[in-house]
Amino acid sequence: MTQSVVVQVGQCGNQIGCRFWDLALREHAHVNKKGLYDEALGSFFRNVDSRNRDGGACGVGGRIQHLKARAVLVDMEEGVVNEILQGPLRDVFDSAQLLTDVSGSGNNWAVGHLTYGSAYRDQIVDKLRKAAEHCDCLQCFFLIHSMGGGTGSGLGTRVLGLLEEEFPEVCRIVTSIYPSAEDDVITSPYNSVLAMRELTEHADCVLPVENQSMVDIVNKIKLMSHGAKLGSMIRRDSTVISGQGGLSGPEKPFDAMNNIMANLLLNITSSARFEGSLNMDLNEIAMNLVPFPRLHYLVPSLTPLYTLADVSVPTRRLDQMFSDAFSKDHQLIRADPKHSLYLACALMVRGNVQVSDLRRNIERLRPSLPFVSWNQEGWKTGLCSVPPVGHTHSLLALANNTCVKPTFMELRERFTKLYRKKAHLHHYLHVEGMEQSFFSEAITSLSSLIEEYHQLDSTKARLIPDAPRLSIAR
């Protein structure tokens, strides 16, 4: 089996990362009743013998000693990481995996990317290499960060570049939290656009998630769970709704939202962590879903969110789960994939679902989903037999769809509003190594990305004839 390393950068990255580790541990504890360290656990955790001072790892097959997350935690302030070290997850990390500073990035991409990026470059590379050395076959890096702040956005994308330099053959999947329009970080449009260019150039796949959609989804879940009739139908122990039963203490404001994102990560990694009849390797995601190198933004949707799963799986509900994955209010960014254009789509299913269920639902939904002319059958599927805790089945859809375009255009608009007035620009230009060209190149990169989606969109209404075939001279 292969292993993956999670790199979490900045406040948001670390907070989401920790929800992920919490839920992943819970999931494995639920499945792994024997207490043995197996390949499944090994994909994201090391098993370390505490008596062994240098943290010598124990092989697969032995008893679980101490599980250490295959993770690197980076933040330029201490608060979040310290909190983790005082909390229930403290044993999952050791100090060699952490890198902190005290003064923060002041929500400034340039400070994160350039100042800290240069100061900590060697230390970061060192920690990444250590994490990689613990793997016998490293397949994937998962980077978690926010776009709107300074550390995750600036230093996070710097780490992305370092990953590419140091481990060119290892797949880089990035989960990026996009700011909402009313974000309290005034400079978030700058930071996001500057970070976008890095993502477009250096990531294999990006899973964009918008805080605004998280808020909407959380509100709907709350509404349903408080509503008299519906509330009784929602399973309290479901990992989607709360961290209850997990290791963490009382809930904080972002917790409900971060749970959803942690679930996204749980589902995307499930087929690497557990058995399944139709395995989907992590390197198959980019291979199947990314037809052009820059167009690697994959819109995630997660079901069931507030539909519910009881013990038995009546067909109608299973089919409902497939329908929901394509509806507007299940997307983790504000987007409507059905009314845009699919370049490719993956369905990653967990739990008690058969190949025939997949085929039936694809056939059923296909007519209502517009696919690009050259990829009319652009479906990739995976089946993992282990469902999430508290559910009998779940579905993660990853859509390479032009519906990301409005989000990017809105971001560009917010950027332009600030940039026209040169607002806050001097904070960036003071940073050593930062130049105005960073801004102009970043916005050019974003505009050309938007244009590429636009070009594809414009093929939608037209009937594209098949390409004339090669003719053979006889």
Add this chain to the structure above:
Amino acid sequence: MSIVTVQLGQCGNQVGQELFDIICSDAVEGQRKTYSTCSCERFFRQSSHGELTARAVLIDMEPKVISHSMTKAAKSGRWRYGEHSHFSQKQGSGNNWANGFCVHGPRHRDVVEELVRQEVECCDRLAGFMPIMSVAGGTGSGVGTYVTQCLRDIYPTSFILNHLTWPYGTGEVIVQNYNSVLTLAHLYQLSDAIVVHENDTVHRICSQLLNIKHISFSDINRVIAHQLGSVLQPALSADSHRVYSRNPVGELVSSLVCHPEYKLLGVCTIPNMPSSSIAYSTFSWPGLLKHLRQMLISNSKMEEGIDWQVRPPSGSGWPRNPTGGGSFNTSLANLLILRGKDVYSAETGGFEDPALYTSWLLPEQALTMWKSPVSFNKYEKSATLVSNSQALLRPLDDMVGKAWNMFASRAYMHQYIKFGISEEDFLDSFTSLEQVISSYSQLC
């Protein structure tokens, strides 16, 4: 003589396991010493204690499937895989033919060649090689093509028969048509004959003939294994003087592939039924052969839903299909294999009809017949047809058409270029397959 099987990738290792299983259980059943000895020599090595070890090399770029197949074989209690005849790595080829062909293949060439050499050394006489793989994934298709090329280099005079599983039309791998095109175009230069099973067809056999509700790959693979086994088990040919033919691979190739432009072979068998019904059914040779012949000429790949309107064109300039049914499937060559009771009484004249074949071969050159009085895999009587005909033209044309459409937009190209396959390589592959399509469509 013996066949060395090379199982590649997930599909290859799963299909191969079912094939050996069916061959073994068929061979050891009942009192048929010469049949069983001949079959075992073909497919198994025998230890001094009589234990059977498959003459197979198992190759995959990830460990799970191989270990699963080896365990399954050992559990059968009848046969097993060689303890050291396998090679796996930790990380698959990620659905990328280029990764398999340009990276994994060359990187592990020496190990794989050595495993094959060891297996060949265990054969008194080598009949040929049979690589088994899918065309849609990355390992079977890419590494499989590379390994076939190595076999061709090292054993230039041995027969190579590739067994290929063609993907479902939709569903599992988005770049499947690219991978298929690259595989087929390369194999066409390397292989002596290419036997194809289409997953969609076999799936339909499982649901409509075998009445299986939740169809698994294991169900599908048993059907493929049954069909392949019925081709490869011992049989008598017209001039073999009551001795089982020695080299089924060589004889199959020489009777079916008379021209290097035409080497795509389809297989169909009759009957197919749930095992619970076999014991209660009887069949007559005329009935079986009448159905099988119509399946051939109307290109229906199973005995349900045969179009009985399709007739061979008559020489006297009549319209081809007066009733407007489906179109007639022209054959270049056919191999008809009959197994079971009263096999010598079967009347096979219907397959000798010159109207079934191209004009440039005499029917006696175009039709080969193998027979065996020993019934196969629990069917009292069964008939199998391996045909070099237009039957695979449509699926091949679809595959190339879809891949070409994608290629026109250059989608996914960077994933292949990254590992060393260029646009020109693609163009070469398209060109050679268009050639094959054109050749088969002009068959008449």
